[in-house]
Amino acid sequence: MLPLLSVRDLTIRFGAFEAAKKVSFDIAPGETLALVGESGSGKSVTALSILKLLPPSATLEGTIALDGQNLVSASATQLRGVRGNEVGMIFQEPMSSLNPVHTVGKQIGEILETHQGMRQTAARKRTLELLAEVGIPDPERRVDDYPHQLSGGQRQRVMIAMALANNPKLLIADEPTTALDVTVQAQILALLKKLQRQHGMAMLFITHDLTIVRKIADRVSVMTQGEVVESGPTADIFANPKHAYTQKLLAASPRGAPVLPKSASPVLVETKDLKVWFPIKRGLLRRTVGHIRAVDGVDIAIHKGETLGVVGESGSGKSSLGYALLRLIPSDGKIVILGQDIAGRSGRAMRPMRKHMQIVFQDPFGSLSPRMSVGEIVEEGLKVHMPRLNVAEREAKVVAVLNEVGLDPKAANRYPHEFSGGQRQRIAIARALVLEPDFLVLDEPTSALDISIQAQVIDLLRDVQRRRDLTYLFISHDLRVVKALAHSVVVMRNGRIVEAGPAAAIFARPRDPYTRQLMAAAFDIETTTDGLFPAEETD
CATH class of the missing domain: 3.40.50.300 (P-loop containing nucleotide triphosphate hydrolases)
Structure with missing residues (x-):
């Protein structure tokens, strides 16, 4: 079977920086390919390049062929015919992607009117059908709601409805479940699989969560530092990963047992x-x-x-x-x-x-002052709660706690934006620990x-x-x-x-x-009244 999408030697540059390097993969009609990797690996930029949604500073080399048409060299008019019609896209954060000043019905209807030339009455009827199809309860009432009036899972369902409005051949889903609770995540994955079967779509699914890949993908391509380092059927990749980076990802799930507490x-x-x-x-x-x-x-x-x-x-x-x-x-x-x-x-x-009593927040970037260096952030609490310490004593405590959380004390003069997400969370932990x-x-x-x-x-x-x-x-x-x-x-x-x-x-x-529902969603298991058992394979 000929591939629906064929990417060959795709290189994406922003100035001298190569965000993707000779990336190649195929997606057959009705197939799901998972593009897997950590932040900065080049997954999302590769997906955005398919529809040429990158900023003007980006340059593309290689080919992106959709049904034989090379999208890299396609004109703006040709791309307008592909976007939304041939290829639909679901973005990671629906609240940022939906217009807050328009109802969800108007936003879906606008797609139908623009791409299919529907009149307003017909577009509204089709919008209600789409909302029902993606599982929005009571669509007649919710169609006139604004995005902020919907839950996170409902907003993502609206995004799916928008992506499916024109029956695309290929659906690109860029981390569509990252911000969702585990039960809502399971519902969205089940919905995507159901809709894929009904519409016969191919799907490019982008994620860093390998648990999701097991549930939804036929094949996997693993990316790191802009390169695809391993590809193959999902079962083979999980059973016998060959590349060291793939092995590292598969071994990275939270493991081990809690610290043994002291008795009494x-x-x-x-x-x-x-x-x-x-x-x-x-x-x-x-x-x-x-x-x-x-x-x-x-x-x-x-x-x-x-x-x-x-x-x-x-x-x-x-x-x-x-x-x-x-x-x-x-x-x-x-x-x-x-x-x-x-x-x-x-x-x-x-x-x-x-x-x-201290706290470490969910978003380390939002909880760290961008105007303060790491040393100043960690030291700030000492000035308030341990005012008798002199400068040398405070600096010694800052150095000790940065070492404890695995950060180089030489980085104390740098600012939060110069660190990765994991390093920023270590800074937040150090800020809490320095007060003992x-x-x-x-x-x-x-x-x-x-x-x-x-x-x-x-x-x-x-x-x-x-x-x-x-x-x-x-x-x-x-x-x-x-x-x-x-x-x-x-x-x-x-x-x-x-x-x-x-x-x-x-x-x-x-x-x-x-609780049983949460467990089933988190560990991909079925529950009975007698306990938890692995889920059986279903067609």
Whole structure:
């Protein structure tokens, strides 16, 4: 069978920099090829080059043949006929790709009117059909919603509807599930496979998550530093990877067991009936008409030197729980840390406690000041909480903690934008550790990282916990990461704990249906009332 898309010796340059080097691959009609690699490997720039969506500074060499037509040399008019009609594209972040000032119905309808010449009434009818096809509930009502009124999974479904509006022969999906919860991710993957069968599309699926590749791809091409280093059927690549980089990727999943805690450790952190309710205000006088119950009567206890994993989907209350424990947002109920009830303390009274309790945020780039050097960022807390230290003593502490997290102290004069994502997260961890805290809240600290960097950060957190006897509250929707780090787990849904207990017991035999659903989505398994079993192959 002749390939639908054939890429040969594709080289992409930005000035003297080669983002892709002699990349070659084929995609047959109805086939899914996964383009796999870490950030900066050249995956996305290769995909964008197919439709020539790169900036004017980019130069292309080689051929990109779609049904025999070379797109590299295609005119602007020819490309307009290909974009959306022959090739559809789903981008990584739907909120950035959808227009916030237009309804989703108008945005889908605009594609139909522009490319197929439909009248407005016919376009709206077809839009409703597309929304129903991609699983948007009650499409007649949601068609007039704006993007911000939809959940992350629903916004991605809208993006899929837009990509499928003109029945393309090839669908390019650029990290379409990276920002989604594990259950929503599973739903989107199942939807893409279903639609692919129905429409007979070929698919180029770009990802750094090898777990997804197993589920969706027929063949895999592995990229690093702009080059394809290995290609083949998915089963062969996973069973017998030949290139060292592929072997490294496959071995990079979070592994290992939590640090063995000391026996008879006291309870360090405890809450009783903790509540975080956000008022809903309406009307001219902004009267409170209700509350969003982000955390609704939660009891937890974390022993010194242990990790409590808090899991659940977006909106379940995980982050609100962590922020409430550190008194970063208002709450009701009892909060005891280091034997002290801090629930009713004022900001001034909380200040002596701050050095004992620190946080590492999800997005290291957003939480690090771009105007401060790494040394200044790490040192800042010492100036506030340890004012008696002189300059030399502060510098010594900064050097020691940078070494501890695996960063070269010589880089202390550099700025956050000069570091990779994994290195920036190490800086954020160093900033928290330099104060020698007893308790650390880790709010999705690995979700924005490549899988190999993710594994490195987990190993670092385990090593630090072992050396310092630290206590963690680890917030995540990635159960594979939680399994590698947590001693106990609480599962949250709609602000409440639906299941809690030792991590080993919950992973082996979850009891609540919601927990079982999370496990099935995360580990690609089916559940029965007797426990968890590997999923059987289905046609």
